[in-house]
């Protein structure tokens with residue numbers, strides 16, 4: 001999964017993420033009509049928007065790679 005960072009407040013942990021997913025799944029019904037979804041397969045995933053939970057919508061969320069996140073600060 002991608003990591004995000006809010007440039008406005010430095011938040012690394014709380015985001016609202018809006019995602020569109022296309023999936024294919026095996027819908028398995030019992031004779032009684034009860035549905036069990038099996039073998040769900042992700043065909044496509046599109047992240048539409050990411051907003052900072054604290055600044056929303058004034059934040060400025062950017063994508064960071066895992067190794068760019070340091071517990072004691074930011075690598076330059």
Ligand SMILES: [Zn+2]
Nearest residue numbers: 006009052055
């Ligand atoms: Zn923020």
